[in-house]
Amino acid sequence: MSDEKTPGATVWLTGLPSAGKTTLANELAGRLRAEGRRTEVLDGDEIREFLSAGLGFSREDRHTNVQRIGFVAELLARNGVLVLVPVIAPFADSREAVRKRHQSQGTGYLEIHVATPVEVCSVRDVKGLYAKQAAGEISGLTGVDDPYEAPVSPDLRIASHTQSVPESAADLYALLTERGLA
Ligand SMILES: Nc1ncnc2c1ncn2[C@@H]1O[C@H](COP(=O)(O)OP(=O)(O)OP(=O)(O)O)[C@@H](O)[C@H]1O
Numbered sequence: 001m002s003d004e005k006t007p008g009a010t011v012w013l014t015g016l017p018s019a020g021k022t023t024l025a026n027e028l029a030g031r032l033r034a035e036g037r038r039t040e041v042l043d044g045d046e047i048r049e050f051l052s053a054g055l056g057f058s059r060e061d062r063h064t065n066v067q068r069i070g071f072v073a074e075l076l077a078r079n080g081v082l083v084l085v086p087v088i089a090p091f092a093d094s095r096e097a098v099r100k101r102h103q104s105q106g107t108g109y110l111e112i113h114v115a116t117p118v119e120v121c122s123v124r125d126v127k128g129l130y131a132k133q134a135a136g137e138i139s140g141l142t143g144v145d146d147p148y149e150a151p152v153s154p155d156l157r158i159a160s161h162t163q164s165v166p167e168s169a170a171d172l173y174a175l176l177t178e179r180g181l182a
């Protein structure tokens, strides 16, 4: 049960397009808010519209996008907010830089790998990106023709293809409880 004294933290959900990052973040945010926890979701699409407007999908721009989100997340987390970040963040060094920023400020940081395999993600294809890539309409899709460096030792790996949404969210909630963050 959370209260005013529960410390903030950033919970980064990394994984392929359609892995389930946004779904899980929203599910968990709903549960935490119902308990009175101050929670924010920094979703990739929304961020790209505002904070990262103008950035593309080159390696450099993807890195910049992740650093900007990490910066804002840390500011919020430092002030007691539980920040959920459902953002692909394909490069290990970008994620590591965000972790280090949090560590240097003494702010909690958890990395969650939403580890749905590309074969499942491409069938879910929530935004139609896999189909567009297959049709040659777009290129540079993470996990297909752009790199995805899976976390080697995340705080939690979620096999969303073997679980329901509430089950995955419950695993995540259990981790937060275990770390004194929920
Ligand atoms: N256990 C689960 N956890 C999360 N999502 C699941 C699970 N099982 C099935 N799904 C479904 O998978 C889809 C995941 O889509 P979602 O938009 O959350 O992906 P995403 O990782 O945010 O993708 P993107 O990077 O494109 O934003 C949803 O339709 C969701 O209902």
Ligand SMILES: [Mg+2]
Residues within 6 Å of the ligand: 021, 022, 023, 043, 044, 086
């Ligand atoms: Mg999403």
